[in-house]
Each structure stands twice: as C-alpha cells, then as structure tokens.
Amino acid sequence: MAKCFSFAATCDRWFRFSFSRAGLKPTTTDLGDGTVMHCWVPKAYEPNKPNLLLLHGLGANAMWQWNEFISPFVARFNVYVPDLLFFGNSYTARPERTELFQAQCVAGVLEAQGVWKTNVVGISYGGFVAYSLAAQFPEMVEKLVLCCAGVCMEEKDMEDGMFPVKTVDEALSFLLPQTPEKMKEMFKVAFHKPVRRMPTCIAQDFINVMWKEHLQERTGLVYALYKDRKMSDLPTITQPALIIWGEYDKVFPLELGHRLKRHLDEDGRLVVIKDCGHAINKEKPKEMYKHIEAFLIDPLLTPKKENQTSGEKVD
Template identity: 65%
Template sequence: MAKCFSYTATQDSCYRYSFSRAGLKSSTTDLGDGTIMHCWAPKTHNQSKPTLVLIHGFGANAMWQFNDFIAPLKSKFNLYVPDLLFFGDSYTTRPERSESFQARCVAAVMDAQRVSGTMDVMGLSYGGFVAYSMAAQFPERVGRVVLGCAGVCLEEKDMEDGMFQVKSVDEAAEILLPQTPEKCRQLLRLSFYKPPPVTPSCFLADFIEVGNKF
C-alpha cells in the first residue's frame, strides 16, 4: 500500500515556503564537469548590506538546519544558503569528496551569483570545515568566519585516545547519516542533552526514506 502521508516531506515543504517568504529564492547553478549546486539566494541583493553565507553540516539539507535563523538575520545580511554536494539538490559526478572541493564549489556559486567584495561565512559542524577551507583558499574573498561545533584541529589520534564516544570516522558517519531507526535514536541520544523519551520507528523510517532522496 502506498504511503499517503509523510511528515518529513511535509516539513520540507514548510521550510521551502518559509525560505521563500523570507525573501530567498531557490537557485541552481551548473558548475560544469557534472557538478550542480543548489543555493537559496536573495531575491534582490542589497548592496548596502554585508553578505553572509550559511554552510550546513551533515543532515538532509540546509533548510532543516538554518530555518530558525533566517528571519533574525535577513534584515542585516544578504543571505546565501547553499546545499553542499550530496545534500539537498546539490550533486556531482566527479570523484572529489574533500571539504576543500566543497569550499571551491561554494565559492564558484557565489561567483555565479555575481557577489562582489568580501563575504562573511558561518559553518556548522561539517560545514565549519568547509568554511575554514574557504577562508584558507580565498582569503581575499572571505571576511569574518564563524565556526560552530567544528573540530578543525581534530586529529585521528584524538578519537583513538578516547576523546569521543565513537572510535573512528566511519563509525561517526554511520551515526550522522543513519540508515536504521536505531541509528537515528543513537544520534538523538548523542546530540541532545535531553533527547525525546519516545520516538516512533515509523517517524524515523520516514525521515530516513525522505532524507535519502535529498
């Protein structure tokens, strides 16, 4: 029997409406060589405002992580919110998987949007690594940088020494990109100080199914 309702897909539609209502438009840029980048960009770029790029971490797409921040920031900045490659509507057929390649793609999107001058960049979690790489590769383009929950100085031996509850990058990836309801619950337990006491498996399975389509 076909599923008639998806909470996750419905929530995604609500986020799209919220971003559009905040004055952002969905924009897709073909960077060539099989690389497509999606970005939420201002419907009208105001030259009197500074530019702020919000770079998400692991998750379904940028909307899910930044929706609550768009309204308070839009009056002060020209907001650009890209989907990193392999999240949302961004993808590539090229073999590169590094944060430096992600950073170059975000910078290329900003060039395609004809954003001149410096831009401020905020990166959350994995997005922090990308933001850090942008600042390192394009110091003339990047002004202020904010890194949230991003261990840019982390070394593999830190995991081996027991700094985290996971023992390897592969184990962390299995939790950050869960493929089973139990892995989702593990992510919630590790992410929240007070995780939800009960989360139905059907809800978690729906999130995984819709998220895999992003």
C-alpha cells in the first residue's frame, strides 16, 4: 500500500520558510544540565522597536501556532518565539515539568539573547508559562497577554464539573491524541466550529509528526499543571495584563477568564471573542491580533479602561 503523503511535514517546512522570510532565524541555547532551548530570534535586532515574546500551547511547536501572526508582529517588534521544552528542538534531561521551570528556561534564552525587557503573549499552556515568567521575573516582563490560559483553575474544578472531562487521563486522551478518532475529538473540543471531515490518513500523519515525540514528557507537563493546584498558591503580578478568551472555550471555560480578571483586579482587562472556542489563534486570528496590537502599542489603552467584548461590557 502506498505511503500517505505527509501534509504535516510539508506544512512544517513551509512554516520554517515563512518565519525566515519574515526576518527570523533559528537558534539553540544550551542552558546546562542537559537543557537545550530552540528559539526563533530576529536576524537583525532593531533598537527602536519594543521586544515581544510569543509562547505557544500544547497543540504543536511554536511555528504551527504563531505563523499567522509572525509578519505583522515582526513589523512592529523584535520578536522571539521559543519552542517550549519537549516541543520542536527544545528538551531537558532534568526531571522538572512545571511551568515555573519552563519560565526559567525561557528567561535563560532571553538573557542569552541580551533581552532584559519584553512584552509577552502566551496562549493556553504558553499562558501558564507567561504568567510564571511575569511572577518570577517582574523586571523582565513589561506587558502581558494571556489567551485562553486557565492559570486560575484549581484541581477541584475538575471534580466540581467545570470541564467536559472527569480526570486528567481523559483530558490527555484528546489533548495529546494518539489515534485519528481522538484527534477528531480534540478538534471538537478545541474549536467552536471544527473541521467536519478529515481523512484518517491525514489525521494519522498529523499525529505522527506532532504528537508522537516526547509523549511521556508532555504528559508530565499536563499533570504538573493540575496536581494540587489552588488559587491561594497563585502569585500576584503587577504588570498590565490583557486577558483574551473564546466565548465557547471548552478546554478552559470562560469562567476561568472572569476568575483571572477578578484576581488581577485593575491590572487586568478581559476581552471575550464571540463565536470562538479555545483555538482562537486559528479560528479568529485577525480579531486576536487586533486586540493584542492595540494593547501593546496604544499607550492610552490601559487595563483600567472598560473591559469589552465586541463593544459590550463583560466585567
């Protein structure tokens, strides 16, 4: 039987070309103790531009989640896009799996690049890392954007029925899908309007390219997020923060966005994107970019202004 053409591998090559064409180059930073971080950095640093760090979620490596945003962001910022540990070419021999350790590694990459101050955007799991970076290295983070990042969740929320699953193992079955059936289930959970049909061959190809490698380690990352998590342990941050959430997010329900807004109080602003699920970077990338750009560029747009969603107050 003929082998199915690898659409995922072709996309991966295209994204590499796209990042390079936008003005970024791949680098690796050896942080010691068996930890190596891969990061896309500017080919030519421009001192007159502010810095911007983009942190991806669990779905795939950094290129897959940020490709639609690279060209417009590079036009306004010196952009840094790392692969988090166990994604792309980033890995560690150390046993740590927490977002605290991920954030420390990201800080190490920025320091190696001579970046001491930056804006940060994190989506989903990347938002956990972004929040930890802001808490641990407050002098490094200028403004913070958190997209569908359930940093305010508690372990008991799953038992209380907030999520469509009852256990972390059940969540992992579609967060890190290993069969075409589970991948299709993942799309139904992550997207408000998922792709209705996907050939099994294409689905298996995506799994082989994106979710087979470092499966055990990525599983550990998810367990580290949930285990013994309590709101009382969540550190406070003082940086201006924009919270962006999909109206119909099933992975991290919107209630967690409101909870985060209350936690940040006047330092946070919540925007809810209509008719959208968890994967806002894929379902509504233009609207997501519009809010991020306005928050990071417009000096008059501060978190203390009215929170809005499509022109309506949400909090």
